[in-house]
Amino acid sequence: MNAPRRIAVLGSTGSIGRQALDVIARSAGRFAAVALAGGGNTALLAEQVALHRPRYVHAPAPCAALETAAAASGARFAPPEEVAAAPDVDIVLVATAGAAGLLPTLAALRAGKPVAIANKEVLVMAGHLVRRAMAEGGGDLRPVDSEHSAIWQCLWGETPGTVRRIILTASGGAFRDLSMEQLAAVTPEQALDHPTWKMGRKITVDSATLMNKGMETIEAMWLFDVPMAAVDVVLHRESIVHSLVEFSDGSVKAQLGVPDMRLPIQLALSYPERMPEPAVPLLDLAAAGALHFGRPDTERFPCLRLAMEAGRAGGTVPAAMAAADEVAVERFLSREIGFLDIPRIIERVLEQHRPVADPSLDEVLAADAEARRLAAAVPAGVPA
Template structure:
């Protein structure tokens, strides 16, 4: 039985991962769980799955959990904060770590898990965006497999099975276009957080949903794809596909194109990553045939400049993608808090990028230093 540690068990990916486990009994045991602030749901998960180690973001929540679990028939070690994340990521009994927390906070525990020799099921795209070169070097050094969980990268991974990577001409990432793909620039000036959080196809956390609305999420996925599949940015394209049925495609040198299709349900890529190379029968819904019209369009880089910013940052490389990622995180949080307009998100990210002089990084500490600088700079600009 696979022993799994989950970073972010109460988030969207974490909850769906536990649904996959429920639908495939006696295959995976969650032995360590880490959560953020949702202590009530986390308590339910802990009582149901009985992990050996748990962690919460804040000390007071960890103490509350300790009180609630007093007298529980199984001993459970409880920790908190960044040290707790590291403890869950490196838990000795876990052979696989699912990184499902959002943002650059996932960097340090992912590095720790790699150094501990864990297989990584990667749902934290910011890890490869900010430090892709370092992460892939460490994975090779420690002989660790990184299994992509994002639906687009899972699709590419599936299309590449049995293929020679030298025969790949380009990767084609699909994007739904978000809820505002047909809105004019004038209409987009009035977008509120509630509007941006209403994604037409996917159920996701707040930050990634806003990123999908700005198309920054697709830009981050472009950078992630560059590192996962060792391919040039010139050979990565994005196409708008509103139905989200084709999750991504691979074009080969002979002109053939392989596409991976399925319902827009994250349980499918989660299950593929956790059970690879097996394909187990789960409870995710299936496509109903005929599936209807599938449409495709070029992204509008003028109305959605975030996508272009990501390509720019990726091509510059060095510490620029880390700065892009940190500035975007802060800008999105400011938008959700009502401190920033929707259309100001990419403008703010672009300003911070313009002020940054990228340098080659040699360690995780170098990345975190630039991450911190970008976050402070955003706060200074917002005021």
């Protein structure tokens, strides 16, 4: 067997990070977690360090248990940007939430490394900077989102320039059948109860508002080098068809599978090979039965419209939109605002945003910071 691929898992204590470590543990030595970076859950990070014995570890505020585990494992504390560019790291999995994934992604790409990207905000905020870093360093992006992994697979072996349309599928989230009156009364607990996927808190709320799908349209534009006009969204309740690509001759390819994030995670780590053993249960189409498709309702779920408009506007507008959403979701989860206040706050912030057409990294970060400040100040229940 070849030497294991050395994986840096940034965001190891989150949903994607935990599933990635499960894939690594089950890989029969094909992968090794050589760097772990977590957030506030330092107790879990300490357990992960003790189990995987990485070379590098990071936490914003290490606890005594983490320091003890790192010392026992011989791990060195290092910032994510340093880890992402380290010569003894082969693949960087960016599974952090929000803007925290941007600098490590840029560092890894400039160092010529593959980045398995599971952070939507990185491409939404600064897709143009990410593509420049790829060109400068020779690194590449491997999508981990199930939808973008599906598109990626559909494009294998195809001639560049033959894509007519990318079609992202959306489950519709926890509230796809609710009226506006019902949406106004939903609670954080209801928003976190996704009908299909088990995900982190922020992305689950984004799924309920369809902001998640809106951000995915912007991601698709940057990942696959297509205009926003070539990206579409359809509702698909069963989450069996993960996305589709329509080609110039009218042919449509789709990738299907059971809804389990371990499959796209494993594929991003093993590419260009496929693992010999299934990472998830096999799909039984006869048992799945009928598959349904429909159009999303942007009147009840305006976050999808706001995100796609931001993608078309470009510049710093997507960064401001993503930052406003992050603050609004946190305020909703803290019961400070209602569910329908999330799109209202985003729209209010975008009305006040002064866009920069081709922003530098500093200008992107400044737009992010200003949007957060504005979003925190918008009162609940005030129309945009």
